[in-house]
Amino acid sequence: MTIDAMHWVWTHSQAKGNARLVLLAVADKAPGPDAKARMGTTEFRARLNASRSVVQNAVDKALETGELVEAEPAIGSRPATYQLPFAVGYARPAPGARGPESGPVAEQQGPGIEAPNSEQGPGIRAGSENARGPESGPGGPGIEAPRGPESGPLNQTTPTRSESKQAGEPAPPVLGPEIPINCRPLVDTITAAGILVRWNLSTSEWFTVEALIKRTGVAALAAYAQKQASTRDVSYARYFLPGWRDLPPLPEPGTARPSLRAVPTTGWQPYTNPTDISAYSNGF
Structure with missing residues (x-):
């Protein structure tokens, strides 16, 4: 193989x-x-x-x-x-035939009659003994049916289109990678943001992306990708994977967002010390 x-x-x-x-x-x-x-x-x-x-x-x-x-x-x-x-399953074409072993087929003049102008020389008869065609040709029994050279249209060595397919002719090229349906929202969001990257991820990497979507969410992953693509030229989606793994997970359902309390100002007054003030007053 x-x-x-x-x-x-x-x-x-x-x-x-x-x-x-x-x-x-x-x-x-x-x-x-x-x-x-x-x-x-x-x-x-x-x-x-x-x-x-x-x-x-x-x-x-x-x-x-x-x-x-x-x-x-x-x-x-x-x-x-x-x-x-x-x-897969491809087999290279067999080498082409070299043509007839004894040269051109002799001119037929009927059964048992020697062809005087045959290139094969005297003594070779074009009767039924040396005939390669059917026993009964257009001229009657014992006359060989005319046939072209082995490299002609009747005996071509170049495989036809159907033979080429059986020998493993490649199918039409795949038009882009197949994106899992669970990862489609993330891919569409990143593409809609104008970030055009190649998604030629392996099967294990797609599983990782799907797990990250469940853990971190599409919005956070897309925002990180947009931030990275704004500072450098990114050609492959694989570039985002290490950073996506480091992002925090989504908060647990029902978790309330804590509010920041303001510092109370009621009753607050600046610090004054009469002794210090008088000391400064007396000194100046």
């Missing part, structure tokens, strides 16, 4: 640059027809010969194309499992 998956990347992938190298790295390690491979950042760095930041950006770009998905998130020291969804 490794060679088939790599063939799909070479011939069908639309990814470019380092993102294409990420797809090739996964395809090179994918052992089975499911086109899955467990790989971590360290292994990606070794295969791409690049820094951690370059590798992470390349993986993100590959995930954005939809040609790479995170089948299983990383847990502890176990790296994530990546999959090439369009290469």
